[in-house]
Amino acid sequence: MSTPRYTRVAIGLHWLIGLMIFVSLGVGLYMVDLSLSPAKLRFYSWHKWAGVTIFTLVLVRCLWRLTHAAPPLPDPMPRWQRMVAEATHYLLYALMIAIPLAGWLMSSAKGFQTVYFGVLPIPDLLAKNKDLGETLTLIHRYLNYTMIAIICAHIGAALKHHFIDKDDILRRMLPERKASHPTAMEQIGTS
């Protein structure tokens, strides 16, 4: 009996998006406190382009997830934990969509169009409006703070499963290796 795993595509998208979000969070938090300079303008542009890329990847990921069910959680997990895990995952999906959307609308409301890599203009859905721009900036910010908290919980849970519960939760999201993992086999053997 082999451990149920995520598909290769799902694994690839998970880590790619995760890495990009990590970088975008860092750049976002860093750039906002810079005083205005050409470097700041560059950071803002790259941040926006990365955000648009993440958004596109997240859409692909959602489509993939809708057509490829996630492997079921292992039996020994208590019901409340499953519910929390699932809620966390849905919340992360929601934030991965809402944050770039807020960023894009914020930019439009502030009068700075998003032009993907300086070549592909993304339409402004909102006209320039200072107050709305400030509100959307706050929305973008607090959604990000929320996501940071949830990502911490997400990583914490994954590590707890791996190192304390010693189950396969983390491993089934890791790229498959040729050799089988003894701990995994033992785990299955004993359950």
Added chain:
Amino acid sequence: MNYLTRTFVLIGVALAANTAQAIEYSAVQADKSTIAFTSRQMGVPVQGRFPKFTTRIAFDPAKPEMAKVDISIDLASIDAGSQDANDEVVGKQWFNVKMFPSASFTSTVVKATGAGRYEVTGPLTIKGKAVPVTATFGFKVEGNNGIFDGGFTLRRIDFAIGEGPWADLSTVANEVQINFHVVAAAAAPAPTKTK
């Protein structure tokens, strides 16, 4: 009788010609006039404007070559698209408004280039540097008002607008598109020649 008629006709023609020449658009309507600009940041067009400026204009479409334009812009009033940008561009590296509070343009040559199209050339002075620029504009009459719509491309480096790190043209482009919309009412024929 023939003689008398001819005299009247001549006087009539002369009067008509006179009034045609005297329609000079010079009463600038500041509240209806705008000077806007579009800069490019990382390839993205960003709109801005100069809300405070004074224009003196004397333009008779029948004699465009006699036209005169004088514009003075209060640079501290700039709206460069965001508060951050406004605070930045009044500073030393950009307009340095403490030293150079205004930008000015004085026409030296105005000429017609086609139906309702004109060209105005003259020195534009910003930050103590005078550089000749040529703007094209269209002119049309709406009621008692003459409307001037035109623009030109300014190269900010010619005036050292954006020094130090900002001289990097890959983040903020050299070319800044300036667009003006000036509304001037026709002045009454008598007091046109006050200056």
